[in-house]
Amino acid sequence: MQLTVTRRDQLKSKPDENKLGFGTLFTDHMFNMDYAPDKGWHNARIEPNAPFVLDPATMIFHYGQGIFEGLKAYRTADGHIQMFRPQANLKRMNYSAGKLCIPKIDEAFALEALKELLRVEQAWVPSAPGTSLYIRPTVIATDPYLGVRASHTYRFYIILSPVGAYYPEGFNPVKIMVTREHVRAVRGGIGDTKTMGNYAASLLAGEKAHEAGYTQVLWLDGVEQKYVEEVGSMNILFVIDGELVTPMLNGSILPGVTRDSVLALAKSWGMAVSERRISIDEVFEAHSAGRLTEIFGSGTAAVVSPVGELKYEDRVITISGGKVGPVAQRLFDTISDIQYGRAEDTLGWIEPVL
Numbered sequence: 001m002q003l004t005v006t007r008r009d010q011l012k013s014k015p016d017e018n019k020l021g022f023g024t025l026f027t028d029h030m031f032n033m034d035y036a037p038d039k040g041w042h043n044a045r046i047e048p049n050a051p052f053v054l055d056p057a058t059m060i061f062h063y064g065q066g067i068f069e070g071l072k073a074y075r076t077a078d079g080h081i082q083m084f085r086p087q088a089n090l091k092r093m094n095y096s097a098g099k100l101c102i103p104k105i106d107e108a109f110a111l112e113a114l115k116e117l118l119r120v121e122q123a124w125v126p127s128a129p130g131t132s133l134y135i136r137p138t139v140i141a142t143d144p145y146l147g148v149r150a151s152h153t154y155r156f157y158i159i160l161s162p163v164g165a166y167y168p169e170g171f172n173p174v175k176i177m178v179t180r181e182h183v184r185a186v187r188g189g190i191g192d193t194k195t196m197g198n199y200a201a202s203l204l205a206g207e208k209a210h211e212a213g214y215t216q217v218l219w220l221d222g223v224e225q226k227y228v229e230e231v232g233s234m235n236i237l238f239v240i241d242g243e244l245v246t247p248m249l250n251g252s253i254l255p256g257v258t259r260d261s262v263l264a265l266a267k268s269w270g271m272a273v274s275e276r277r278i279s280i281d282e283v284f285e286a287h288s289a290g291r292l293t294e295i296f297g298s299g300t301a302a303v304v305s306p307v308g309e310l311k312y313e314d315r316v317i318t319i320s321g322g323k324v325g326p327v328a329q330r331l332f333d334t335i336s337d338i339q340y341g342r343a344e345d346t347l348g349w350i351e352p353v354l
């Protein structure tokens with residue numbers, strides 16, 4: 001497939017790299033591609049980032065048939081640009097597509113198009129410590145139609161956003177709260193896809209957690225409300241008796257690329273790793289027996305996010321004295337070093353761009 005590039009005449013001014021937040025600023029250009037039943041995916045183009053004009057009846061607005069991804073491009077010390085495991089994100093996007101009745105994309109073509117977009121926008125990849133260019137590929141259903149069925153037409157687009165360091169002043173362990181009032185996803189549902197509705201389903205519990213002074217919700221399984229699933233937009237890991245334990249992928253948990261990377265690294269260090277069901281009761285029992293030494297989340301945004309406090313009904317526990325533990329620290333350092341080119345990429349996770 002051909003990829004056309006139309007450049008903007010007047011470029012935006014670049015932001016102060018030391019004041020970048022998350023997801024508020026967007027680069028000059030974006031990637032767009034359309035799907036129609038008779039043409040398949042077509043009209044792949046890089047063009048100025050601009051608002052879409054869509055009919056108010058467009059299906060994405062009504063039935064949420066859409067999917068997205070989140071990954072980053074990093075600037076190395078010698079000025080190169082590279083991505084971390086983008087193939088894994090594109091593969092997961094196609095998995096999500098399958099579950100949402102969205103036609104699959106050609107992963108190899110999408111990767112090349114993304115690399116070309118990054119080359120066009122290279123000046124937007126920041127170089128201040130911990131900063132990166134966040135990449136948001138998205139697919140939306142575009143038929144203007146109010147009947148309930150899968151759309152016949154789609155738009156695939158990629159936007160880019162320079163983002164600041166997640167930990168500008170070092171780790172700040174988060175306080176998380178188990179909810180039993182709400183569930184995020186159920187067995188047989190779409191919890192294992194990156195789709196808009198999962199986030200809509202999580203908002204109210206998130207607001208209640210904030211009101212109670214907690215940063216994120218720790219979700220339990222939607223069937224028995226007994227087993228730990230994940231936290232906010234991160235997977236969750238525990239260190240119990242020196243073993244790294246995380247909930248097994250059961251169809252309602254999002255299969256995180258960072259989760260997978262964390263498990264692979266820990267195994268490569270000779271650490272015991274187990275993917276299994278873990279109940280919230282077991283977590284509290286391990287804590288009272290002094291066997292639980294760390295809890296942390298994993299995700300693209302933060303890499304690793306230590307949990308300092310966990311609340312479940314009327315019980316509140318402090319983990320690692322509210323500080324970052326050695327396993328979380330080592331994983332964060334190693335993955336960040338690979339992402340920014342400071343450590344050798346022994347596991348083949350780096351995709352060079354420029």
Ligand SMILES: *Cc1c(COP(=O)(O)O)cnc(C)c1O
Nearest residue numbers: 233234235254256257258299300
């Ligand atoms: C994206 C996401 C994650 C983390 O996935 P990564 O690929 O590691 O960024 C975890 N949970 C949910 C619900 C997510 O949407």
